[in-house]
Amino acid sequence: MLSRVADRIYWMSRQMERAENMARILGVTHNLVLFGTKGTRDPNLLAPLTITDSAERYFERKKPLSLDALIEFMVLDANNPSSIISCLKGARENAHAVRWQITSEMWETLNTTWLEAKAMRRAELAGGGATRFLDWVKDRSHLFRGVTYGTIVRGDAFNFSRLGTFIERADNTARILDVKYHIMLPSVSDVGGALDYYQWAALLRSVSSFETYRALYRDQIFPIKVAQLLILEPRMPRSLAACFDQITQAMERTHGQHDRAARRLAEEIHARLTHADIEEIFQGGLHEYLSSCLEDIAELGRRIQTAYLVSE
Amino acid sequence: MSKRGVSVERRHYDEMRAADGEVRPHFRALAEWLAATPAKRVAEKRREADLLFHRVGITFAVYGDVQGAERLIPFDTIPRVIPRAEWDELARGLVQRVTALNRFLHDIYHKQEILKAKVIAPEQVTGNAAYVKAMEGLDLPNQVYSHIAGIDLIRHSDGEYYVLEDNLRTPSGVSYMIENRKMMMRLFPELFDRQAVAPVEHYPALLLETLRAAAVPRVRDPVVAVLTPGQHNSAYFEHAFLAQQMGVELVEGADLVVKDNFVYMRTTEGRQRVDVIYRRLDDAFLDPLAFRKDSLLGVPGLFAAYRAGNVSLANAVGTGVADDKSTYPFVPDMIRFYLGEEPLLHNVPTWQLKKPEDLKYVLDKLEQLVVKEVQGSGGYGMLIGPDASKAELKAFRARIKAHPAKYIAQPTLSLSTCPTFVKRGVAPRHVDLRPYVLSGKEVKLVPGGLTRVALKEGSLVVNSSQGGGTKDTWVLE
Numbered sequence: 001m002l003s004r005v006a007d008r009i010y011w012m013s014r015q016m017e018r019a020e021n022m023a024r025i026l027g028v029t030h031n032l033v034l035f036g037t038k039g040t041r042d043p044n045l046l047a048p049l050t051i052t053d054s055a056e057r058y059f060e061r062k063k064p065l066s067l068d069a070l071i072e073f074m075v076l077d078a079n080n081p082s083s084i085i086s087c088l089k090g091a092r093e094n095a096h097a098v099r100w101q102i103t104s105e106m107w108e109t110l111n112t113t114w115l116e117a118k119a120m121r122r123a124e125l126a127g128g129g130a131t132r133f134l135d136w137v138k139d140r141s142h143l144f145r146g147v148t149y150g151t152i153v154r155g156d157a158f159n160f161s162r163l164g165t166f167i168e169r170a171d172n173t174a175r176i177l178d179v180k181y182h183i184m185l186p187s188v189s190d191v192g193g194a195l196d197y198y199q200w201a202a203l204l205r206s207v208s209s210f211e212t213y214r215a216l217y218r219d220q221i222f223p224i225k226v227a228q229l230l231i232l233e234p235r236m237p238r239s240l241a242a243c244f245d246q247i248t249q250a251m252e253r254t255h256g257q258h259d260r261a262a263r264r265l266a267e268e269i270h271a272r273l274t275h276a277d278i279e280e281i282f283q284g285g286l287h288e289y290l291s292s293c294l295e296d297i298a299e300l301g302r303r304i305q306t307a308y309l310v311s312e
Numbered sequence: 313m314s315k316r317g318v319s320v321e322r323r324h325y326d327e328m329r330a331a332d333g334e335v336r337p338h339f340r341a342l343a344e345w346l347a348a349t350p351a352k353r354v355a356e357k358r359r360e361a362d363l364l365f366h367r368v369g370i371t372f373a374v375y376g377d378v379q380g381a382e383r384l385i386p387f388d389t390i391p392r393v394i395p396r397a398e399w400d401e402l403a404r405g406l407v408q409r410v411t412a413l414n415r416f417l418h419d420i421y422h423k424q425e426i427l428k429a430k431v432i433a434p435e436q437v438t439g440n441a442a443y444v445k446a447m448e449g450l451d452l453p454n455q456v457y458s459h460i461a462g463i464d465l466i467r468h469s470d471g472e473y474y475v476l477e478d479n480l481r482t483p484s485g486v487s488y489m490i491e492n493r494k495m496m497m498r499l500f501p502e503l504f505d506r507q508a509v510a511p512v513e514h515y516p517a518l519l520l521e522t523l524r525a526a527a528v529p530r531v532r533d534p535v536v537a538v539l540t541p542g543q544h545n546s547a548y549f550e551h552a553f554l555a556q557q558m559g560v561e562l563v564e565g566a567d568l569v570v571k572d573n574f575v576y577m578r579t580t581e582g583r584q585r586v587d588v589i590y591r592r593l594d595d596a597f598l599d600p601l602a603f604r605k606d607s608l609l610g611v612p613g614l615f616a617a618y619r620a621g622n623v624s625l626a627n628a629v630g631t632g633v634a635d636d637k638s639t640y641p642f643v644p645d646m647i648r649f650y651l652g653e654e655p656l657l658h659n660v661p662t663w664q665l666k667k668p669e670d671l672k673y674v675l676d677k678l679e680q681l682v683v684k685e686v687q688g689s690g691g692y693g694m695l696i697g698p699d700a701s702k703a704e705l706k707a708f709r710a711r712i713k714a715h716p717a718k719y720i721a722q723p724t725l726s727l728s729t730c731p732t733f734v735k736r737g738v739a740p741r742h743v744d745l746r747p748y749v750l751s752g753k754e755v756k757l758v759p760g761g762l763t764r765v766a767l768k769e770g771s772l773v774v775n776s777s778q779g780g781g782t783k784d785t786w787v788l789e
Contacts, residue, residue, distance in 0.1 A: 002579055003579060310566075
């Protein structure tokens with residue numbers, strides 16, 4: 001496959017995944033702020049900005065931090081590259097560039113999603129409108145993944161789409177966990193203590209893992225177990241371990257002349273996740289661990305870019 | 313008398329009805345269907361077509377559109393019908409014309425016999441801006457220069473077809489021909505039951521055959537690619553469509569790299585050699601090392617690889633000299649010179665303003681004539697005398713006097729009309745026809761071509777870039 005085409009497919013998939021993750025984060029933020037306490041309000045409003053490295057951009061506008069302003073910034077602001085609208089537009093533009101290398105169903109899904117999102121107006125986000133829209137974004141992302149999985153022939157387009165989806169998901173999961181964890185933990189030594197149930201439930205829900213937690217652990221919600229579920233549990237589709245299962249599988253199917261460095265790193269990260277112990281991770285510091293994960297994922301992204309895609 | 317007080321005959325040939333009002337035999341089945349089908353059903357079908365075209369993304373970026381938005385090229389669901397015998401005659405004329413044009417191109421870049429015989433003045437050719445000196449002496453497979461030609465035809469009030477213009481560089485529109493047929497078959501299958509319409513869907517297969525034939529003989533299994541300027545080009549849909557239909561790669565300049573005078577594609581697996589490039593890029597942008605230095609669309613070193621005989625380009629570099637408006641008047645002479653035959657298809661009478669007697673005639677009768685720039689395209693930079701205001705005529709007169717050699721003039725042609733859906737029902741609108749002629753080991757055509765329609769009442773401008781639409785073209789078996 002042309003490197004440029006693989007690049008577009010990879011990024012189109014990353015952008016849809018990013019839009020979904022954004023919708024999840026905002027959905028949870030929305031609930032936490034509306035139903036939470038005054039003390040947790042501001043940290044919760046700040047979290048999405050921190051997760052997406054867009055705090056500086058937000059405060060440049062000198063607007064106070066409010067739920068409505070945040071939602072508008074993260075949903076509709078075309079000048080914010082991490083906003084949902086920017087992600088959906090980017091995904092559609094990338095798809096348009098390679099329309100003929102993806103299935104017509106994939107193209108039509110992204111095109112229709114964009115056309116409908118574009119028609120969204122600020123006023124419609126009021127009341128229950130924001131939640132409805134965010135749910136819709138998640139649905140469209142599910143649809144895109146399902147349509148991709150269900151229609152495209154198993155070749156380069158499929159592989160690079162999967163690679164993009166799961167690199168983005170791994171990155172987003174690590175970020176969400178890192179940021180949220182520190183809002184909710186009063187002190188680092190409070191591992192294993194009973195905390196605000198609703199906060200943890202919210203975190204789990206943001207990655208669709210609330211029921212999974214109950215099913216797998218049949219226990220109260222403990223921070224260390226939440227971290228284990230989201231980092232190491234291969235049966236949980238949004239965990240880092242599950243993401244790297246998919247990433248290494250996708251890379252096994254690609255063939256490049258210069259991809260040894262990328263493959264090696266992917267396998268190394270995968271092996272570490274397979275054999276890690278959550279107690280050891282906590283001893284070393286969860287934040288330190290997650291920061292290191294994020295660096296690795298970023299480095300893997302760079303190596304994939306060089307090995308297969310378009311690099312300057 | 314027209315509004316401007318100029319006496320101009322505006323009769324035109326009606327494709328559907330004869331002078332006595334009777335529907336022509338080849339339109340009868342369609343006319344019956346139109347009469348029998350409720351307007352509501354037809355309107356529904358038209359809306360369905362719009363939705364489908366939009367959903368699938370068959371749009372066209374119109375230059376100058378404020379939002380740079382994508383728009384649909386309006387598609388009219390009443391086809392233009394041509395009887396088989398008429399088409400066969402037309403096809404013979406088209407094959408003859410394109411054959412002569414390719415012979416001309418080979419000749420001027422080799423022995424230049426036609427110049428030596430003084431059929432055309434040398435400066436007309438070698439002095440033409442589109443003439444590429446670097447093409448002199450280069451031998452091309454099958455001696456074909458224009459592998460894909462789009463010949464624009466109109467039918468005048470005398471019922472005869474005339475060639476309006478040859479397009480030998482990057483003629484477009486064939487994807488609309490194919491998509492329109494698909495759409496018609498989907499919306500109105502009952503129409504295809506009533507009569508046998510010659511198919512056009514095999515065009516991509518014919519095109520691939522033509523392109524593979526363009527490879528140098530030593531290459532056993534030529535790799536073909538379509539080179540596009542990219543998704544922001546107005547004809548991008550077509551580039552992508554044809555690449556997909558032929559099963560070949562769609563590449564942009566940045567995807568190609570030249571090494572040791574061979575051309576390669578950059579792929580995820582490494583570099584892959586390309587043998588034939590169907591390039592939808594103008595000569596000037598092909599190679600920043602050979603042509604425009606600022607071109608970001610081309611491939612550095614591509615022309616050197618071409619001259620080394622390691623890659624084929626369709627259409628060849630330097631074909632523009634043969635489809636230029638100033639060369640057009642000489643095409644009938646080319647047919648006589650190279651083929652020893654009389655032209656089967658007629659040129660429109662043309663005055664070349666660089667000739668003093670022609671200039672005088674044209675300035676005298678400016679308000680009756682159509683004046684065009686010799687190097688221009690898309691219907692811009694043109695004067696339609698009978699439609700122009702006194703001020704426009706004055707301004708154009710000054711432009712002509714300043715640079716007479718830049719212009720040619722033709723009589724106001726009457727384009728034939730075809731019934732078309734308009735706001736208040738069905739009304740005649742002017743049409744032209746662009747058949748596509750493919751030159752590989754042989755010269756071939758698909759029956760019909762693209763019918764373009766001027767949607768505004770009385771308008772003669774059919775170009776999609778200025779708001780024209782298209783119709784399906786039926787050649788009946």
